[in-house]
Each structure stands twice: as C-alpha cells, then as structure tokens.
Amino acid sequence: MCGIVAAVAQRNVMPVLIEGLRRLEYRGYDSAGIAAMNGSGEIQRTRAVGKVENLVEALNGQPHEGLSGIAHTRWATHGVPAEHNAHPHCSRDELAIVHNGIIENHQALRAELIEAGYHFDSETDTEVIAHAIHHKMAQCGDLLEAVRETVNRLEGAFALVVMDRRDPERLITARQGCPVVLGLGIGEHFIASDVAALLPVTRRFIFLEEGDVAEIRRETLKIFDLDGNTVERPEKESQLSADAVERGDYRHYMLKEIHEQPRAVADTLAERLTEDRLLAAAFGPKAEAAFENIKGVHIIACGTSYHAGLIARYQIEQLANVPVSVEIASEYRYRNPVVPKDHLFVCISQSGETADTLAALRMAKERGYRETLAICNVPESSLVREAGLTLMTRAGPEIGVASTKAFTTQLAALAMLALALGKAREQISPEQEAELVRDLRQLPAQIEAALDLDAPLKRLAELLVDNRHALFLGRGAQYPVAMEGALKLKEISYIHAEAYAAGELKHGPLALVDEHMPIIALVPDDELSEKVRSNLEEVRARGGRLIIFAAEDTGFEADEHSHVMILPRGVSKLTRPALYTIPLQLLSYHVAVLRGTDVDKPRNLAKSVTVE
Template sequence: MCGIVGYIGKSNAVPVLIDGLKKLEYRGYDSAGVCIFDGCKLTVTKCKGRLSNLEDKIKDDPISGNLGIGHTRWATHGQPSDVNSHPHTNKDMTIGVVHNGIIENYLKIKEWLMSLGYEFETETDTEVVPHLIDYFYDGDLVQAVMKAVDKLEGSYALGIICKNEPDKIVAVRKDSPLIVGLGKGENFIASDIPAILSYTRDVYLLDNREIAILTKDDIKIITQEGLPVNKEIFHVTWDAQSAEKGGYEHFMIKEIHEQPKAIKDTMTSRIMADCDDIKLDNITLTKEQLKNIDKIYIVACGTAYHAGMVGKYVIEKLARIPVEVDIASEFRYRDPILNEKTLMIVVSQSGETADTLAALKQAKESGSRVIAITNVVGSSVAREADDVLYTWAGPEIAVASTKAYVTQLIAMYIIALYLARLNETITIEEYREIRDEMLTLPEKAQIVLNQKEELQKFAASNYMHKDIYYIGRGLDFAVALEGSLKLKEISYIHSDAYAAGELKHGSIALIEKGIPVIALATQSQVYDKMVSNIKEVVSRGAKVIGFAYEGNCEIEKTVNQTVYIPKTLDILAPVLLVIPLQLLAYYTAVEKGCDVDKPRNLAKSVTVE
C-alpha cells in the first residue's frame, strides 16, 4: 500500500526513482510522482493514474538531478487526483515530502498551522508534514524533522529533502515499513526491498521512531531523541530476477507455478523423512510452558485469515488446544481475554499489516506469548513477536496472494504437529503418517498444475456471470472462502462461499437456473452429506463444477464438470485443493481482460487501518 523510493548519489535520480516505483507497483496505487533537486530548486512532477502517465509527463518536460524522492499513492485522505498525489511541499517549495501511513491528528495540526497563516492546497493528511517541518526549520533539517515527528500521531514512513540542504535525505518511520539501501557513492530509501535490489543487496531495516540521514557517501541512524543507533546490515540473498515474470504473462500465474518449490522450501529443515523431531527454527516451547497455555488465538487479515481457519482446525484436531480465529481489524475492539496463559499466532504475508501488528502489540502488553508467521525477514511483525516462523515463499509480487497462502498452511501444519507431539496428543505412528504425506505435497502440487484444461474451459464458459458461489464443509469450507476471495479480487465477479450445510438456512434462495457453483468435496467424514448439498443446488438449476480426489467417479453423476486432485490425507487437502481454485480465478480474470497482478482498489501490503 503506497510506495516510497529515494535516491542521493552521482547518477540522475529520475530513472532510479521510476525504476524503483515500478518494482513497487504490486503494492497497489492510484497516482505517482517525484520530487527532484535539479541543482537550484525542487521540481515536482506528479499525476493521477499509472506510472506510465508519470513517465510520459517527464518525457514531455524532462527533469534531472542527483537527489530525489518518489511515491506511488493509494488514496486514503482525498480522492485520487494530480493535486492529492505525492510528493507534497511547503509553500515556497523548499521542502519535499513523501509519506506512507496515516497522520491521525492531521486536522488538529492543520487548523493550528492555518491559524499561523499556512495555506493548504490538498485534501491529504500528508500535506501537514512539509508545512510542520517548515515551521520548525531554522537551517537544520534533521532538527526540524525531529521536532515535527514529535507532534505527529498515527503511522508514517517519511522521505524528506530540502532545497537548502541538497546533500541529504532524511527518512523516519513509525508503524510503516521503510528500509535504507547502502550503495557506493550513492544511497537509497524504499518502502520495500525490490525497489532497490537492482542497485544494492545491503540494507538497514529501520525500527520504529528511528531517523536515517543519508548523504551520497554516508548513512547515520539516530533515535527520535538524537542518540546514535548501531544497525546491523541485512544482506538480501534473493536476486532481482526472483521478482521478475520469467516468461510468464503475469506474476500471479508465475507464483502459482512456484508453489511446489515454496511448499518444499517451507518444510525443509523443519520436518524430515528420517527424523521424528520437528524443528521450529529458533522457537523453543517446553512441555511445561505449553501446559500453562489454555487458549490460542490466530489473528490475521484476508487470505492469511483463511490460512488461520485451517490452522484452527488442525491445531484443535491434533494438539487438542482450544483455538479462536479472529480478523485482526476486529480483534482489539471486542476486548479480548488475553493473559500470560494465551498464545497468539499472528499471520501476515508482508509482516507489515497494520491491524495485525496492533493485535500483536496488544497481546504482548497483556503478557501473552506471540508467534509470527510471515514471509518477510526483518519485517515489523517478525521483529516484534516473541518467535517467528518464516514461510520461504520468496518474493510475491501479484497483489492476490497464492504461494504465500500455501506456505502459511504448511507453517500451520508444522506448528500443529509440534504442539501435538509436545502435548502427547498424537502417537509417533500418527505423526509419521502426516509427516510422510506432507513430504509428498510438492510433487502432488505439480500434478495439480499440470491439469489446467478443465479450469480454462470452465472459465471460458462462465466468465460473463455476475455471481458465482462456492460451497464446502469442514476444511473444504475454509478453502472455499479463499477460492471465493481470489475470484473477487482479480475478476471483480461477485462471489460468496458458504458452509454447505447452511444452504437451507437462507443462502439457497440465491440459487437459480444456470448459476455457477463451485463444490468442494474432499472431506470423507462429511462426503455423503456434501453430495446431498450438491444435489440441493443442482435441483434448483445450478451449474456445478465439483472438486474431489482422483478415483472418485461417483461425483461425476452429480455435477456438470469435475476437477480432480491427487489423493492425500483429508487434513492436508487444503494445500492441493486451493491450487485449482487459484487457477480458476486467474483464467476467469484473463478471460475478462482484467489487470490480474494489480486489481483495482487493492494493495499488497496494507499498512494503514
């Protein structure tokens, strides 16, 4: 959600900023802009729409300079427009600012500044920042920034440049991600690593309330009080090509095809065929500590929440510990019961999800232990949790999550097995059966990927529908929710998922002749009941595509079309079952001509509440 790039060095900043912003397009945005010091003044070029619009504007009116900041905006305060786009400046254009996050007390600051004669042109919360820095500026930009951020409430990642001090960029963060890239004779800031990976692999991960002062040859990091901070350099091990399409038409289809490897990588070193021990990286949870835990909360948003629903099922089934799954944005506001006997598992692909971070902090303040599941090393969630289990999915660029989701599932299974072994609620034979079957999942996922034709055919004949429904029971219902979300996200078709046993309690009223229904039927315990539910919608005219295990020929007698996944343990079915649903959503969006990787109104990393 929004992207920041900043550059100071020997080269022209403009192409560096544009290239970096392109690498951040996946985060979601509706306008873009740059602010460049051209040797004598700050020049701002910005506009509504895609980066290509900004590039065209710069071609028509070229700018250059060795210092600059750039931004892609996802609108929160004020509609998407040229004037509301970032960067923002003070009135005499001596201070330029880019901002991710939300300044919660901006109205109060704005009214105060207006009483002093300051004028505002935009509807944004961000515009108060350059004016506030201007108010405090007396020749020392760093001191002015320190005084200004002391007055700000909310979340922010800020990149700031000043015409009167063109030898530096000042950057500061609070509850919104920001990194500093270390180059040779040049340095960078960015809201995410891919933006600068073509230029450097060495970065500083800024912590809350830290301020970075960049010149072309040096980087200093201080606290908000001005005390020096010694940071360790984080070396990025993956390369820029990992964040490229690699011959695929879209990032999403590339990432769907990367799932067998992502599943394998997330299991590697944690569960092994020749070992009965589970290794949770550096997480140590003793049997005595587990006995003191009487409840587990799994807290997440969106796709990660759906992974949490699967986590609840498998932890309760295997470890026999009560689990509640909560939407992070709702969690804090229902006064949850948290104490030292609570274990919280937070799930966030980016590790920067604002609502999830807030729930994490609340849990820690209440004395609860927190385990984070995330895909981003050094992210805020990873740093603030007591323990972290990384999902080794690699960079995920498409806004709609695919491989991050399946690796979150794998992480849930690993944690569930670990807790079950510790709690002695499964036998060694039961553990080995699940472990051995998990180790076959990468190969079976590849088999699923190799049978796309049925999904393409269904998409081609149903993409014009305004409504599509998903039904399932047990774990299949959790997967149905995720499949429905994927379709909504990228094809804009209205879609809902229902627990199939609930159809008769209201939602079956929506079924009419010809409406497509996706029916998931992999759970043997409720299979016969699921078939009855399918017949209920078929008898009312629904056109049903059924998903079942290979070898189940009976389902073909009930549905119009069938897609099969390799046989696995029912408890592990979500990992394989979600893949054809991802493909179905993808092919439907392609048929409709949608922007698959950058769906409208959405952002990859949701860093505001």
C-alpha cells in the same frame, strides 16, 4: 500500500527512482510522482495520475535530472486520485516530502498551519506534514530537528522522506508503523519502503525500527531513536536477486506465482523435517518448552492469512487437542479480549507490516499471552522482529496482489505448528508423527499434480466469465478453502462471490439458487463427502449449475447441469486444503483473464496494507 524510493548519489538518480517505482507497482497505487534537485538548486517536481508509465511520459515532456531525489506511488486515502493529491508534496517550493501511512490528527494540524499562513493545494494529510516541518524549520533552522519535532506531534502511522533545496545532499527519513529500509552504496545511499525497489543498485540494507529518524548523505548515514540518541541498526545482505521479482515468460505475476508453489512449499518444509519427524528447532530454541504448557491457541490475521488460520484451527484441535480461536486482526484490536492462562498468540502475515496484525501483536504482548509466534514471509519485517517466536514461510517475493504462494506456504507452516503442538503435548505418537511428516513431504508433488489441471480449468472458466455472482461450498477444513476461493474470484475478476459451509445452504443461501447461479463445491474423500453430496442434491433440484472439485472414486459424474474436476483420492487431511486451493486459484485466474481485468493489480486494492 504506497511506495517510497529516494536516493542521494554522485550520479543522476532519476533512473534509479523510476526503476524503483516500477518495482513497487505490485503494492497498489493510483498516482505517481517524483521530485529531484536540478542544477539550478530548485526542486523540480512531476506527478501523474495512473500508472508509473504515465509519469514516465510526463517526464519525457519535461526531462530533468539530479543527484538527489524522492519518488512515490500513492494509494488514495485522504483526497481522490488526482494530480494535485499525488506525492511529492512541497512547502513553499523549499521542501518536498513523500509519505506512506495515515495521520489521524491532520485536521487539527491543518487548522494550526492555515492560521500560521500556509496555503494548501491538496486534500491530503501528507501536505500537512510538509508545511508542519517547514514551519518548524523556520523556528529551529535545522531540517533534522524540524522533522524530529514534527513527527513527535503526529498521531497515526507513517513513513516519510524529506528533501530540502537549501541542503540538497541530505535526506531525512522517519518511520512509525510503516516500514523503511536504507540501501547502502559506495558514495550513494538509498531509501525505500521495500527492498525490492533497490535490488538493482544494492544488496546491503539497514531496516529502521519504530520511532527511528535517519539522516542520509552520499557518504554517511546517522540513525536516531525516539529519544534522539544516535543508534546502530544491523546491516543485512539480502539473498534476493534483482530478477527475483521479474515475470519471466509468464503472462502475469499471479500465474508465475501459482506455478512457483511446489518449490515455495518445498522450501518452507526444507530443513524442518527429516524423513520421519519434525525438527524441534523449527520454531526456535525456546519453542519446545513453551509449547509443552500451551492450553489454547489464539490466531490473528487478515484477508487470505485469516483463511489460513481458519484451516489451522481444524488441524491444531485435531492433533494437539487444545481449543483454537481465530479472529480478524482489525476486530481483535478494538475489543477487550479475555486472555485465558497459557495461551499461544499466533499472528500470520505475508508482509509482516500489515497494520492491524502488527497492532494486534503489540496488544497481545501487553495482555500477557504465554508466548507470541509470527508466521511471515519477510525476515526483516516488524512482525518478525517483535514476536517472541517466528516461522518463516520462504515463499519468496510475491508481486501479484491476490495472494497465492504466500497462502499455501502459510498452510505448510501452520501444519507444522499443529504437528509441533501435538508432539509437545504428547498427543501424537512417534508412529503418527512419522506418518504426518511423510504426508507433508508429499505436498509439493501433490501441488505439482494439481497444476496439470490448468488446461481444463481454462476451458471451465468460459462458463463463469459472464456471471455476476457465484457461491462456493465446503465442509470441515474445506469451508475456509471455499472462502479463499471466493475471495480470489471476487478480487481479480470482480465477480461477486461468497462462500458458505455446505450445511448452511438450507438456512438462507438456497434462496439464491437458480439456473443462473454457479455453485463451486469442494468434495474430498472424507467423512463429510456424503453430507456434501446431499447438500448438492438440494442445489441440483432447484436448477443450480454445479462445478464440483471431487476426489477420485467419490462417484460424481458430469451431466448437463454439472461439471466435475477430479483430484487425487487418499490425500491426507493435513495437506488436502492446500491441494484443493490450487484449482480455485487457476480458475479465478483464467476467469479474470477472459474478463480483461488487471490480474496483478486489481482495482482499489493494495498488496501491503500498512494502514487501517
């Protein structure tokens, strides 16, 4: 959520800041702003509600440039989307700040600052930080010390960058719970909340750790830990190219990312599988010994990642013969979970900075799980750095807010986890392992084949475009696939959609079924297919409109009330959930396009949820 870009250089930084904001638009936002030091030694600030292009238009009316500056895209938390609430915020025209996160004790601090004579122009918690730093600065006379003392009083999560007009060649940044990356140049340095913002200007990065405060100048940078000691953080070179986050010839990022899934899944499996076995090193050198003694698995995630965890439960219990529980991270962290002996804690996150998931991991480490494992797409993320074991999904940058390739690569990673646990616990034979590995190696080609349904799904989308509601049905591991399908439809088309285990229809949802209610059902060729057929007959008898995704030879035929999309039969249980996900992604995409919604940046949503 929100995006930060900042720079101090020997050139005009305005183009760098604007391009950085454009590259962070995928994170979700409702306003944008920029502040730079002009030639008169003053902070010149411009803000606009809406898209970054609105900010660019405003700048065209009052152009300015500077050798240092800060910029921000805001996703509203405290205060409505409005220009006076947009970042950067200033304190008495001497200090400007941009901020990601939420400050939980902002009201108490605001009361103190009002009593000290400060006037507030916004309803945000960010302006509180600006005035608090300014107030400390008046007492100690040094911006770095003022920032350090102020952040020690802040409760909540934050990433911030501060600029002082009295020292224009210096920026101060700090992080607690929200990511900050430093970009390294020659005679220039940069700050951002995501490497994607800085790829056009550098490939060399330093990732701040929890509690770090850094001082950035053109030629130097210094990093301090929680205790104020100077520390060294490793420099890393990004393997992403500047065009890795470009849309190319696709109409939307989401469509591009749907079609990238065969390669993303293949990359996730690569170097971890031989022709007939899973390599022991896939989860790191400590994993094999740790997995041998696992007696249960606890999976924590949010949103789409939570659905991946629900699918993994079926696979792990089947292959490893251990109990698996799956929880939403925001619920787990606010109860008193019982931790059975020798349990593996698995946290799943695309960004690795999801606030609830990260807090759950830290809580789990305190509670004594045998081992913690992070499944994530961002190698430098907080989740990866803090977990005991890691498995990277290699999906590459995902710009569309509605997750697609991040989800299917998570499914591939979790399938390997199920296989690894089954091997370590001697629940599967070498022959079974070889068969399962061959199944996994076929998954990219299966996804490629499913993408061939794009044209008929585009026509099918016309049947849903005018609906206000939809039901998704599945049984077994297809039930969480149905949940993911419903989530995709609701988040990008704004059609209310819900998913149910098909056997639950008669326990309530059947009351919703009439000729106006589309029912999307998933029917692979498994032991539950006849059960689902019976459930769908209940719908048919009540006039419901059926859209059925069924395996070949399952016997479903289209009629005036039913539309049938055929998928391959004989697909392994291990890969079936990913295969059936693809047409649901495409269907949701085409419905959203027909409805004219903002597919890549749906309203009210953010890509990286770094606040509670």
